[in-house]
Amino acid sequence: MDAMTPFIMPTRSGATNSFYASADITKCEEFLRQKRQEGMVGLGMMHVFIAAYARVISQYPGINRYIRGQRLYARNGIQVCLTVKKELKLNAPESVVKFHINPTDTLPEIYDNINRLVSENKQEGDRNSMDTAARILVSLPGIALRGTVSFLKLIDYFGLLPNAIINLSPFHGSMFISNLGSLGMPPIYHHLYNFGNLPMFITMGAKHTKYTINRDGGTDKHRMIDFTLVCDERICDGHYYSCAFKLLKKLIENPEKLFSPPESVVDDIR
Numbered sequence: 001m002d003a004m005t006p007f008i009m010p011t012r013s014g015a016t017n018s019f020y021a022s023a024d025i026t027k028c029e030e031f032l033r034q035k036r037q038e039g040m041v042g043l044g045m046m047h048v049f050i051a052a053y054a055r056v057i058s059q060y061p062g063i064n065r066y067i068r069g070q071r072l073y074a075r076n077g078i079q080v081c082l083t084v085k086k087e088l089k090l091n092a093p094e095s096v097v098k099f100h101i102n103p104t105d106t107l108p109e110i111y112d113n114i115n116r117l118v119s120e121n122k123q124e125g126d127r128n129s130m131d132t133a134a135r136i137l138v139s140l141p142g143i144a145l146r147g148t149v150s151f152l153k154l155i156d157y158f159g160l161l162p163n164a165i166i167n168l169s170p171f172h173g174s175m176f177i178s179n180l181g182s183l184g185m186p187p188i189y190h191h192l193y194n195f196g197n198l199p200m201f202i203t204m205g206a207k208h209t210k211y212t213i214n215r216d217g218g219t220d221k222h223r224m225i226d227f228t229l230v231c232d233e234r235i236c237d238g239h240y241y242s243c244a245f246k247l248l249k250k251l252i253e254n255p256e257k258l259f260s261p262p263e264s265v266v267d268d269i270r
Contacts, residue, residue, distance in 0.1 A: 005234045006070040012192040012199075012232055019229040019245060020187075023252045025207065026223045031255055043111055045225060046082075046179050049204060050114065051107040051258045052251035053175060054078055058103035060244040061268035062236035064174050066197035069157050072235060074268040078103060079173035081198070084121045095121045095131055096170040103265050107258035130168050153195055171196025181206040187228040199232040225252075 009015035028048065035043050057064045057078055064075045081098045097117050101110055137145060155161050166172045171193045180187055180203055187205035192198060205226040211219045231241065251257055 002072070006067050006072065009234060010070060011194045012067070013194050015232055015234050016192050016230050017233045017238075017241075018189045019231065019241075020189075020226070021229070021245065021249060022224050022226045023249050024222050025225050025253065026221075028253060028255050029207075029223050040108070040111060042115065045181065045204060045207070045252075046177070047107060047111045047114060048252055048255045048258070049177060049202065049227070050080055050101070051105070051110045052248050052255070053080075053177075053202070054101050054103060054105055054110065055251055055258060055262060056244050056248050057174065058262045058265045059247060060240065061103075061266055062240050063200065063231070063244050065235040065268065066199055067232065067234055068159055068197055075174060077174075081170045081173045081176045083178060084118050097121050098130065098167075098170060098173060104261045106261055107255060130170065133168050149195070156196070169196055171198055173198055175200035175202055177202045177204070179204045181225065187226050189228050189230055192230055192232060199235050201230045203228045203230075 005015070025045070028045075032043050032045075032048070061074065064078065066073055066075055078101045079098060080101060081096055084095050084097050099113060099117050101113065105113075137148065140148065152161065152165070170176070173196075176190075176198055178190060178201075184206050187203040190201040190203050192201055205228075207223060207225050210222045210224045212222060214220050229245065
């Protein structure tokens with residue numbers, strides 16, 4: 001049945017499951033404030049989410065698999081894609097940043113990597129090869145561009161897409177993450193792309209405050225963040241996903257665990 005699933009559901013958009021969760025970040029926010037005072041300027045929830053997801057992959061590598069040619073493959077490495085808006089203005093240009101991380105990377109290592117790439121890509125003009133390639137493609141006549149994309153999809157199906165293109169493509173990677181909380185919005189359920197092999201799209205929402213009644217009849221204040229995960233159900237089963245998502249939430253709520261590498265890294269079944 002697992003081998004048949006990609007043929008029954010041949011498109012990624014037709015094989016998606018959506019998951020909504022909330023994490024208590026009361027402890028996390030205090031921890032981040034402390035680290036910012038110690039010199040990690042700008043350390044925020046985006047860094048925590050990416051580091052936590054990398055750590056989850058180190059223990060549950062199945063969520064990093066992908067479908068190509070309607071066959072299931074284990075992925076080598078972790079590639080994260082995110083959109084960087086060069087200015088917080090309505091018509092400001094955007095750039096997609098794609099970077100590689102290791103399952104053994106710690107939060108400080110990922111923080112340094114992200115900040116360097118984001119800083120470079122917030123400059124004006126084409127600051128990465130992805131921007132330049134997109135500009136060249138959209139300069140083609142419509143029918144030529146359509147034919148080019150169809151050809152790229154065809155050779156990608158057979159695993160013949162050159163690594164040079166894969167390394168530029170925001171549609172190939174372990175996951176795409178979007179921080180709508182920076183715009184004061186709740187998370188959305190973002191679709192997966194039928195082109196490429198991204199199996200996961202994570203969206204973070206705005207932080208908010210929640211009050212609960214404790215056993216003494218008083219109220220406890222909690223800082224919360226809502227997030228969504230849209231995933232390709234063909235790469236692993238529901239029990240596997242649930243275990244991975246529980247660990248993700250635990251790590252977001254306890255980011256100090258991300259300051260040291262994992263004790264071991266689990267290899268995916270080949």
